[in-house]
Amino acid sequence: MIGIQRRRRLIRRRGRIMSLRHAAPESAMVKIMAYAAPVSTAFLTDGMPRQAFIAEITHDELARAPSYGRPSAGDVILDGDRRYTLTDACPVYDGQQIVGWKLIAAGGT
Secondary structure, eight states, X not given: OOOHHXXXXXXXXXXXXXXXXXXXXXXXXXXXXXXXXXXXXXXXXXXXXXXXXXXXXXSHHHHHOTTTOOOOTTOEEEETTEEEEEEEEEEEEETTEEEEEEEEEEEOO
């Protein structure tokens, strides 16, 4: 497991600005710096190839927007002109403190 400072440097160096909002249409968006590694594997759903979108973020942006709370399934990630729906959000801990999130999403439309 990589340390929190190394994770922050990776996300800031290789990441890009994305937006995150809850599933409710009128919910406010939070700008986040996220690192999404290139997708390398696909799986079949309904006979069509699908790829999971996995983005790593620090907890910093969410901590600055306390009204957002925690990311959860159904939330929406906007990456440029692509829209993804979260299927899972896994917290990343340093001891007992949440320092980041691994956002797993589907879509890309």
